[in-house]
Amino acid sequence: MDNGSTDGSVEYLRSLARTGVQVQSLERAPDAATRNLSAAARNFAARQTQGQFLSFLDADCVVGENYFNEALAVLESTGAAATGCETAVPAEPHWIEATWHDLHYVGRERGVHYLNSANFFISRHAFEDVGGFREDLPSGADAEIGQRLTNAGYRIHESPAVGVIHLGNPKSVRDFYRRNVWHATGMLGTVDWKHLDKPTAMMTAQLLATIVGLVILFAGPWSFALRLIIAGLLQLAVPAITVAYRARQTRRGTHLVEGVALYWVYYWARINALALLASGRGHRYAK
Numbered sequence: 001m002d003n004g005s006t007d008g009s010v011e012y013l014r015s016l017a018r019t020g021v022q023v024q025s026l027e028r029a030p031d032a033a034t035r036n037l038s039a040a041a042r043n044f045a046a047r048q049t050q051g052q053f054l055s056f057l058d059a060d061c062v063v064g065e066n067y068f069n070e071a072l073a074v075l076e077s078t079g080a081a082a083t084g085c086e087t088a089v090p091a092e093p094h095w096i097e098a099t100w101h102d103l104h105y106v107g108r109e110r111g112v113h114y115l116n117s118a119n120f121f122i123s124r125h126a127f128e129d130v131g132g133f134r135e136d137l138p139s140g141a142d143a144e145i146g147q148r149l150t151n152a153g154y155r156i157h158e159s160p161a162v163g164v165i166h167l168g169n170p171k172s173v174r175d176f177y178r179r180n181v182w183h184a185t186g187m188l189g190t191v192d193w194k195h196l197d198k199p200t201a202m203m204t205a206q207l208l209a210t211i212v213g214l215v216i217l218f219a220g221p222w223s224f225a226l227r228l229i230i231a232g233l234l235q236l237a238v239p240a241i242t243v244a245y246r247a248r249q250t251r252r253g254t255h256l257v258e259g260v261a262l263y264w265v266y267y268w269a270r271i272n273a274l275a276l277l278a279s280g281r282g283h284r285y286a287k
Helices: 009-014 037-047 067-078 095-104 124-129 141-151 173-184 198-219 224-250 256-278
Strands: 053-057 061-063 082-084 110-112 119-123 156-158 164-166
Touching (some): 037 124, 053 067, 053 124, 067 119, 095 173, 095 224, 119 124, 141 156, 173 256, 198 224, 224 256
Antiparallel strands (some): 110 156
C-alpha cells in the first residue's frame, strides 16, 4: 500500500508484479490535512482485498519467514480476533531504541487491550465489524481500534512468535520528542473522564508536579538550594514511578537511569501535544 512514497519503493515493487505482488496507491484527498493518512491507507488497502485475515505491517518492519503461519496459529489456538507483538529493535540498537525497547517489550504470551499497528494481524470479520481504523484522529488509531475491539467483546493476544524488527525508531532525543508529540495528538480519541488511560493520567501528574515544584521554588519557606532540590525531585518523580512500573511489568531492570530521562522527555512531549490540541493545531503537527 503506497502512501506517498518517493524513495523508489513503489517502482521496485511494481517490477515484481509477475511474482504476484500488487501495489495500491492512495490519492491525496482535499481533506488530507484533517485525516490520519496512515489509517486511511490501511482502510483503503483492506477494501481492495478479499482475504479472511488482514496483516498490517509498516514498511520499515522486518518479518520472519514463518510470520504469517505463526499469526494464524496464534488466532487458532487462543480464539483471539487479533494478534501481533511489541516490535523488536535491530541487533545493534541506538541507546534510545534499546532503552525504550527494554522498558516496553514484555516478551511473553498475554492478552492486551491494543497492539501497535506496525505489527497487527486481525480477522477481517472483527476489523469490519468495528468499522476499521478511525481516520479523523491525528494519531493513535491503533489504540482506539483496540478499545473498540475490546468493548465489542473481541480478544487481542500478544505473542512473541508474531514478532517483527522495527528499523525506523528515533535515534536522537529531538526525533524521540517530536515522534511522541505526534503520537500524543491522538490522545483524545481514547480518553474521557470515565476512561483516563495511564499515559494521560501520568502526564497530568507530571503537570501537577511541575506546578507544585514552581510554587515551592518561588514561594517556599526554605533555602533556595533546598527549594531547587525539591522542585527537581518533583520533576523526576513521575518518570521514576513509570520506570519502576515498567521494570516490574517487563521483569527487566536495565537502562533505568536512561529510562527516567526518556520518560521525562515523553511526558513533556505529551504536554506539548495537549497544548497543540487545545489551540486546534493537533492535525497540522508532523513528526
